[in-house]
Amino acid sequence: MSSIESTELKVSCLGSSAVLCESLGPLDITCQARFWALAQVVSRWPEVAEVVPGMNNLMVVLTQGEAEPLGVVEKVRREWPHVAPAHAKGKVVEVPVVYGGDGGPDLEFVASHTGIDVETVIKLHTQPDYTVYFLGAHPGFGYLGGLDSKLHTPRLDKPRLSVPAGSVAIGGVQTGVIALTSPSGWRLIGHAEQDFFDPYREPPALLTPGDTVRFQCIRAER
Known part of the structure; x- marks a missing residue:
């Protein structure tokens, strides 16, 4: 090369x-x-x-x-x-999330790994305005910049074969929402109800590069 x-x-x-x-x-x-x-x-x-x-x-x-x-x-x-930065005038997408429970089986692990209690993990995850850097991995999946460094958590050693669409996840230094049911090694901390990809919608992907994503905690489950 x-x-x-x-x-x-x-x-x-x-x-x-x-x-x-x-x-x-x-x-x-x-x-x-x-x-x-x-x-x-x-x-x-x-x-x-x-x-x-x-x-x-x-x-x-x-x-x-x-x-x-x-x-x-x-x-x-x-x-x-x-080349000067091209600041995209993206939309703001608010994402209500149920943290923990069946939709967030790795929330406790993230808390244990980071040495932070669950309530603080949720607080730190919902505080930032995240920027959609680009779409990839699968249709509609936005890689988000802005995750608090205190929440950085390694991915699973062995990916899950099927992760439900709408799963809110942390993978290393990033966070995002799984847009289509698919394999993933990211840590699942919650679930959102929005459709992040719908092939019959125009445009199909909810997110575009430059958008701002804000997570909101509906409730936390154990």
Whole structure:
């Protein structure tokens, strides 16, 4: 893999079909917003077929047979210092949550792992305004930035094969809501009733990058 590094950005060739741009700085919303802006610029280049934003990174898919990967690497490297954060004017999505109980079987584990009582875990989880960095993993799943560092909890060693849609979960340094019933190794701390993905709705996904998510505790169950 060829790569070129700058103070803040690493740009690598993914074979001959794509280029990966990764932040070398901290995981934060300012950097994420720069990647949103970079995606807007790069998507207009004739040698680019598609851009796929990720968590503080951007994959650039090249037009087959017409693009020279190393040339695109150089163009991205030159463009990055001039890209200003694109602050998306997203909507606010309020998410009522029942914490613990059958829908949040890992709430007690999170409390034990972090050394915080359950009530404080819920309080810390509902305090921030979370920003939707990007959608991925499965349709409608938003990776949220803003989880209090006191709640950082490792994922399960062995993922569950089926996690219900609407499950509110913590995975490492992030939190989110499982949008479709699917396998997951994230820690389940509660359940929300909203449909985060509906193929018959327009748009199908409830969340979009730049949205703000606010969790609200309806009640806590044991």
